Amino acid sequence: MSISFSQPSRRAASLGLAAFIGMHTQPVLAAGLAERFSPTGTDNPPDHSPWTKLLARFLRPRPDGVMGVAYGRWKAEAREPLAAYLTMLSGVTVTRLSRRDQFAFWANLYNARTIALVLERYPLASIREINLGGSLFGSGPWRAKLVRVEGVDLSLDDIEHEILRKLWRDPRVHYAVNCASIGCPDLPRQAFSGASLEAMLERGARAYVNHPRGVSVAGDAVTASRIYSWFAADFGDQTALFAHWRRYAAGPQALAQASRIAGFDYDWRLNTV
Numbered sequence: 001m002s003i004s005f006s007q008p009s010r011r012a013a014s015l016g017l018a019a020f021i022g023m024h025t026q027p028v029l030a031a032g033l034a035e036r037f038s039p040t041g042t043d044n045p046p047d048h049s050p051w052t053k054l055l056a057r058f059l060r061p062r063p064d065g066v067m068g069v070a071y072g073r074w075k076a077e078a079r080e081p082l083a084a085y086l087t088m089l090s091g092v093t094v095t096r097l098s099r100r101d102q103f104a105f106w107a108n109l110y111n112a113r114t115i116a117l118v119l120e121r122y123p124l125a126s127i128r129e130i131n132l133g134g135s136l137f138g139s140g141p142w143r144a145k146l147v148r149v150e151g152v153d154l155s156l157d158d159i160e161h162e163i164l165r166k167l168w169r170d171p172r173v174h175y176a177v178n179c180a181s182i183g184c185p186d187l188p189r190q191a192f193s194g195a196s197l198e199a200m201l202e203r204g205a206r207a208y209v210n211h212p213r214g215v216s217v218a219g220d221a222v223t224a225s226r227i228y229s230w231f232a233a234d235f236g237d238q239t240a241l242f243a244h245w246r247r248y249a250a251g252p253q254a255l256a257q258a259s260r261i262a263g264f265d266y267d268w269r270l271n272t273v
Contacts, residue, residue: 032166033158033166036152037102037149039099039101039102041095041098045098045101045105050081055188055189057074057078058070058074059189060273061273062271066182066186067187067188067189068271069187069273071118071270071272072122072123072272074115075119082112082119083116085112086113089149090147092149093150094150095150100195100197103164104191108191109159110178113146113147114179114180115187117180118180132144132146141156144156160173164176170201171231175201175204176200182213182267182270183213185204185207187271188204209245209248213265213267214227215249220258220260222245223265224261224264225265226264226265226266238261242255242259
């Protein structure tokens with residue numbers, strides 16, 4: 001799926017594109033991070049198996065159906081392997097990867113760095129308690145420069161909004177990155193790879209649309225995740241959004257009678273288990 005859209009930040013959508021661009025002052029942005037990291041290569045991808053092993057070890061479903069993270073155990077048992085994986089990723093020349101392998105790289109980097117960030121400060125009730133320069137929600141880690149790739153310091157917002165969303169222009173980006181919150185689409189139990197990318201994006205979209213925190217239907221009304229409000233332009237107008245939901249709904253009748261959106265909601269509590 002490819003949908004053209006503008007680029008509001010997940011945490012800045014209400015303030016518009018100009019405010020979002022103003023958050024970033026690094027000189028490389030004069031040309032744009034999407035241009036800087038445009039995939040042009042065919043190098044072999046990095047080894048993401050250490051990330052898969054960690055995900056399989058510390059992720060398990062919560063009683064509410066959300067994929068949870070055993071942050072307490074992870075912090076006690078395996079911070080070093082995660083740090084080693086992130087160090088390895090920082091040494092990758094990402095522009096030499098294929099388009100699919102580069103998407104996998106960025107999604108894995110975003111998710112792994114988010115987990116590491118939470119582990120550094122765990123226990124906590126919400127990732128929004130981590131104030132590293134704030135967000136438009138008052139506090140948060142998304143603007144802080146937390147990783148370096150090809151000599152460029154990047155924030156989580158840079159990865160999601162300036163690179164993934166601008167380079168791929170695919171609304172399923174929102175099902176690939178996890179912000180350590182119950183309201184967010186599930187963190188997958190395996191690393192993204194170029195070979196598995198399409199299947200994993202489809203699986204992530206289907207899982208989120210069919211969970212109440214993503215889309216909940218009551219008669220003709222839908223209550224949906226704020227992701228669909230923050231990024232309304234990514235998914236299209238209301239007709240396109242309903243078509244997107246129906247594409248991934250488990251049964252053909254799931255949204256048959258739904259015709260209006262009653263509201264949007266989001267749960268920022270930590271996705272701990």
